[in-house]
């Protein structure tokens with residue numbers, strides 16, 4: 001193996017420590033304790049684990065949390081009423097509704113009900129619009145975590161060729177704006193891209209956010225490129241990324257592992273966003 005491993009666990013620990021210090025400073029200078037409201041509908045075991053980890057992360061950095069757990073049969077109207085009430089609640093800085101909700105609830109309607117000032121997942125149309133417009137706002141956590149990892153790895157983004165494979169609203173599209181804001185030359189590839197290996201081989205920075213285990217192999221990677229693997233795919237052989245780690249780590253200059261790469265960054269960036277929302281609300285009040 002020749003690639004340097006970008007250690008998401010270590011970087012996420014550093015980010016959380018930084019947030020803990022900043023929360024303490026904010027409170028010491030007269031600010032209120034930031035509070036994250038989490039909302040979980042139904043019994044999905046993975047969602048329960050994700051929310052529990054988010055609440056634990058809040059405790060560790062000094063952010064308060066209030067948790068709302070609703071039965072699977074909760075109506076969409078009742079959920080929207082709760083989400084709007086959290087928007088009106090002065091004691092709440094961030095709102096996180098764990099997605100996906102049960103099938104009878106439209107996730108877009110839930111996202112639309114979130115107060116953009118408290119949109120710590122960066123999912124509302126307002127947050128997306130601010131990001132595309134290059135204006136300050138809350139950025140969705142996984143793409144923000146990717147940028148944090150690239151910065152930590154010392155990857156030069158200015159003028160670099162960046163190729164993102166995947167154009168989802170959650171990951172690919174925010175990354176287009178974030179990388180453009182850093183003056184990278186950005187290409188977004190997707191399922192209709194012709195000759196994906198050739199497009200990917202142009203990349204100094206290659207980001208995979210596809211959801212297909214080990215789709216990107218050695219033939220997709222320019223020697224020395226930085227490769228960020230967002231993919232989390234459960235397979236019979238365990239958790240796999242979208243990148244064939246073994247083959248690509250022989251060629252890349254730096255690479256994130258799965259697990260232990262982008263994954264741990266998502267919760268760390270949620271903490272960053274919750275503090276940012278608290279600071280911005282306290283300025284406005």
Ligand code: NDP
Nearest residue numbers: 142166167168171190191209210211230231232262263266
């Ligand atoms: P989506 O399914 O929403 O989007 C997948 C994208 O990949 C689409 O744009 C699709 O193209 C493209 N795609 C699919 N197949 C191919 C292919 N064969 N060649 C090229 N492009 C292809 O996924 P998400 O963005 O939500 O998630 C992507 C991955 O990241 C998943 O593994 C997910 O689990 C993981 N993830 C990890 C997170 C973390 O915390 N680390 C957080 C969020 C996601 P098209 O648009 O044409 O259909």
